[in-house]
Structure formats: structure tokens, C-alpha cells
Amino acid sequence: MERLSTGISSLDSLLAGGIPEGFFVALVGMPGTGKTIACLHFINAGLLKGEKAVYVTTEESRESIVRQASQFNMNFDKALRENRLIIIDALMRATSDEWTLNLVTVEEMLDKVIQAKKLLGSQARRLVIDSMSAFWLRAPVKAREESYLVKRVLAKWDYTVYATSQYAITTGGAFGWGLEHIADGIIHFKRRIINGTLTRYLIVEKMRQTPHDLRAWEISIVDGQGLTLTRPLTRRVEDEALPDSVAKKIKRVISEEEH
Template sequence: MFLYLFSRFGVRRVSIGVEALDKALEGGIPQGSWVVVTGEPGVGKSILCIHFAYAGLRAGDPVVYVTTEQEFRDVMEQARQLGMDLSQFSVFNIAWRKEPEELPEIVVVDIFGLLKVARQLTERAREESPEKVRRYAALSIDTLIEAINEAYEVLAVAKERGSPERHVRLVIDSMSAFWVDKPVMARKYSYQLKIATHRDNVTALLTSQYAPTTRQAFGFGLEHIADGVIHMWMDDVETVKEVRRWLIVKKMRMTAHATRAFRVKIESGRGLVLEPA
């Protein structure tokens, strides 16, 4: 499995954790990129996030893992079933009251962490302007930005004087939760997020939910700020009478990527297995 590779143009690449996909990307995602995985529920987007995180941890990269879809313990159990044991790495959840006793390898931002940060922001706003308090929601873009920056602080992402810069992987699964009630704001929120949390030493993988009925995104805009777009879908099950999943790389900057689709299988103990169409 590829962990890091320098392409023929000197671009440092980051393994996504699925060997066939890494090869299709000339060795992986260019470091520092923001890559969006789009698709309807059930196509394997969250599993691809697990692969990306696990490959990073094995390479020594700490991970900031934002999950709005499920509790992180469920992510860990799913990973274990797919042959990726996340329990061997130290985990810190920003929702916990205690400070980390040691530098963690995974910093988790789940709905409980977002609730905690939203309360902190609301309290700060109350202190600054008691007569007109702004209340922050857990699933707001401002809360997400604050939570990610708090996770960065835990990992000391900012380069310290005289110390080497660490490469960090950021997973957000999924972004659609932050604009599901106002999809027209998706593009504005996407730009706001990237401007506030982009770092040269952070490579990000974000998921965007598509509606099963229309196969369209819950809000358009995330793809516009992305350096890469990986699209996943499945054939109509009522027509083909089975589950057929697919993946294609629609865009990847600084990469002469494969242009044909892959058939996707999800196998116990292996995770995503890609086969050429």
C-alpha cells in the first residue's frame, strides 16, 4: 500500500488507503488538497473516509475526524469489521471535560463536541454583548470552524519555531448536515470553512450527501472549493435487482488521474475493493 509518494512533478502525494485508487491518482492525493467525496447514502463514502484516516495513522499522521452521521465508537466498530483497527491509536474527543494527558493520534469532533463548542461560543457572545446574545447551533458553520481549530490546537498543527511541521489528515463526514435546511448557503459556507481551516500541512477529505431520489446534492458549492472530486453512486436496484456500486475520479488538480469508473465492492476484513469497469 502506498503511504507517501513524490510524483514525477515533485508533488508529494498522500495515500487514500485504497491501493487501486492510489494508483489511479498517480500515487494519491496531492498533499494540502481538499477532496470531496459525493454520492447518495450507502455507496461507501464513510468507508472511504475510514480508509483515508487509517492509512494516515499507519503513516504517522494524526487525524481530525469530524462525524455528524454517527458516534465515533460506531465508526471504530465498522472499521474493525473492515480490517482497520482504530482502537490501537490514542483517541481524544473534544467533548470530554478533561484535557488530553498525551498527544493524541485521533481528535474526534462528533455531535457532542459540536454542542460543547456551540455553548462556548454562545457564552462568549453573552459576555461580549449581554443585551443582544447570539446563540450558536451545533450544526452551524461557525461552530464547525471553531471545533476544527480547537482540534488543531490539541494537535499543535501550527508550525512551532524550530520544530518540523506535522502533516495532519482532516475528515468531515458529512458537510451536508451544515446546510441541509438552507442549501442555497452551501457555496458560501464552503468558502468560509476552507478559508478559516486550510493549512498547507493539512489534507482534507469531506463527504457530500446526494438525494437518493434526484441524485443531486443537498446544496451546491462544496465541489467548487475542492481540489478534487470523487463521485460514488449505485445502479437503480429496482432495475438491476442487485446492489452495484461505482466510483469515478471527476477532478484532481496536479494529477493525470484515471478517467474510467471502478466497480466498488465492500468486503469484510478488506473494506472497499475497486475493480476496473
Template sequence: MRNLERLSTGIRGLDEILAGGVPEGFFVALVGMPGTGKTIACLHFINAGLALGEKAIYVTTEESRESIIRQAAQFGMDFEKAVREGRLIIIDALMRASSDEWNLNLVTVEEMLDKVIEAKKRLGLKARRLVIDSMSAFWLRAPVKAREESYTVKRILAKWNLTVYATSQYAITTGGAFGWGLEHIADGIIHFKRRIINGVLTRYIIVEKMRQTPHDLRAWEIAIIDGKGLVLLNPLTRRLEDEALPEKVSRRIKKVLSGEGQ
């Protein structure tokens, strides 16, 4: 049995908790509420491939191509040069200018897949990484189609030798996915979370699933640093539920549950 090849996430600490990276050919869902770092993780994943001489495809549905390029530049990633040199194709589903070869006129799964396959043929064998950010845009009007369409995306892309990062937005109001989300078809799930602790926004990630991988099961605090991007800081020593409570309150609850406070 040959060794499983893994692709770097572009984030050093994340590679370590994934036993070296994401297994080649996997469909990985990056899920969570807006503002938790999913897009930045996608930028790292693409940049890691470009740094190794690979080519890549990025589908953006909620930001323009220009916005993705500017955001990458903020973290020291030169996507503009990669696009100019023909090493990166950014498919823009937001602006929808018919005169642009790599824009989507209709935000549908079918048209997106057609464009991705066209881009893969154009870039050739060196195109190993694909980001779809986000899949949620394709079923905003019909969340019930999420399960069927996400399965279609995985089934078709499996034939094209691509390792896929696909993001899925969770609703701010409920903290849940739109429709069925991507979790049911994903080979891996990385959940991005956030909490307000002592009046400060704190972000976390936890690898909830990664097949064929002895991954870390802890939640890790992350930071988004200008010039660097997403950085893993440290594993949490308390539960995420406890992190949302003041330390004094958390201690009192534990005493009551253990019978000490009676």
C-alpha cells in the first residue's frame, strides 16, 4: 500500500495537527459563521500550492476577484502575479460581467462546474488545488437542494485530480448551516468558531473530521495577523462552552454539578 500523499494547508500549525496536511484528492469542508477565517485559510491553501510550482483554481461567490487578490496581498501572497502568469485562475461569480472569460453569468452549480473543468483543462496536470468560496451561494434560494447539489459537485470533481476546499456559511442567528451544508459528503471538516470573551472577539478552529488521518481533536485558538495571515496560537485548556463564560461563573457551575455547592 503506497503512502498517502498530503498537501500542505499553508498553515504550519494546521499541517501538524493534520499529520502533515490534507490527503490528496480529498473534499474538505470549511464551515462556520462569517468572519471566522475561512477565506483566509483558503488563501493559504492556494498559496502553498503556488509556492511549490503548482497551478490552482479559486471560485469566489461572495467577493470579487479583485477583492480576493487584495486580501491575499494583505498577507504577503501575490495572487495578481500568479493570475498574470497563468498559474492561477479566479472564477468570479459575484461581478458576472459576460465579457470576462472567467466570470459566471448564472450562479448555478452546473455553470460553476463547467468553468472549473474548463480551467482545469487550461491549466493542465499542475492544477491540483481548487477552492470554492462559498458553496452556500449556490442554494440561497433553495436550501433544500444543498444535499443533492453538494453531492453532485463532489462526484464530478472527483474525476479531475483536484484536492478541494469548499466553504459553507453558518447563519449568524442560529449558528447552523443553510440547508444540509457540506458535512454529509465531505472527507474532512474544519469548523471555524468565534466567541466574545471579556468583550473581545476570539476565534477558534477544530478539525471535526479528516478521513485516514490521526488528527488532533482539540479546539485551537487562532489569530489573523496582518502580513502573515491565519496563525494557530494554542489549544484550549477549557471547553468552548466554558470559554464563553466568566471564569468565576464557570467554577460555580462545576461546583453545583459536582454536588459541592449544595
């Protein structure tokens, strides 16, 4: 089985060398946890090997993606000029060009992605959709149905796909459950406050045909370098303890039964 590097060597080591070619991988989690930076690494890894790639951005402009990549010494601007990278912009619809979505729909996005594949050819092996959540914000109930459609259509075009899904800050839940059900792999990006400091970490929750690591790994994001995994998080009592509300309810029921 051929595996494609994630562009993050420490993550590749958790995945027996990388993502199996042709997989549809969901990167899920709250904003600010590192999903987009992981996507940049994935695309850049292909560009460095002479591949071509497609990036769909729904929550940042094309220019923002290019600037963010340059922050980590990834030259997306050069790849665009050399026609090795196409960034499909679903945010800045006012600036109409060949690679801008007029309507933020799954159908139009797929049409553009297929058009890009035909133009770039077989060297276009990697596709990022960042994020899928934008396509069903008004109708979360359609998330699962449209996720199936996206995976089924893209499977015919020899892409290995990274697709992100945003989780709400307030509830920690997804804006429509879909990607997790159809994904070949799930990488969950999380965050919490430890000793008064924001800590980002990720867990590989699923990766078919891969003996992957099951631990939560702390993430470091550094200018000029990007995202790396630094160490597995230490085991805490809180991780395995019942939530206070559940524990109190159990105690109350036991007390009532005793009396």
C-alpha cells in the first residue's frame, strides 16, 4: 500500500508512514486547533515531491491561505504561478474568476474540483476541502447525505482527500454530523487549558488499514516551521472520571434506594 506523507514527520510516525493513498480523511475539531495548518502541510508535502494539488477554501480567502502558508515557509504563491496548485475560493464570491465558487454548494464545488483535476492531470493527487461545514450551515441535516455524495464522486478521480469539519466553541459539537460516518480516517484536533495555558493536541481516532497510535499528542505551532507533535499528554484522573452531574445523579439514586 502506498502512503502519502502528511507533511508532518511526527504525525507520519503515528500512522505507519502516512495516509493510505485514495483515503478520505476527516480533520475535525473546534476553530484554532490546527486543522488548517495540517492541511497546508499535506498540500506542501505533495508540492515538494513534484506533485500538483487542489485546495478548496470556504472560510478564508485564497490570498489568506497563501499568506498563511508563507508564514511556515511554504511557497504556495510560486506553485500557483507554475500551475501546480489550484486554490478554489468559496469565500470571496465578489471577485469572480475561474476558480471562485458563485454558490457555496456541494455540487458546484465538485464540478470545480473535477475541472481542476482535468486541467492538472494525474499529478494532482491531493485535495483539501477546508471546511465542509460551510456547505451545510443552513441545513445540518443534509451533512451525512452530502458527505456520501462527495466521497462517492471523488473516489472516481484518484484524490487523497483531507476534509475539515468545524466543531462549535460553545457546545463542542459538529455543525451537522457527516464526515465522521463516511471517513476512512479521523484526526480529532482538541484544546484545553492546562495550568493556565492553552494546550492544543490531536488524537488519531480512526485510520483504516493502519496500526495507528492511540494516544493524545500535544501540538506545537511555530512560525517558520509549522505544526509538530511534541509529546503524548499525561494521563489524568479527570479523563476517566465521571462528570460531576452524572456522579451526583448516581449517588442520589443509590441514596433513594437505600431509604
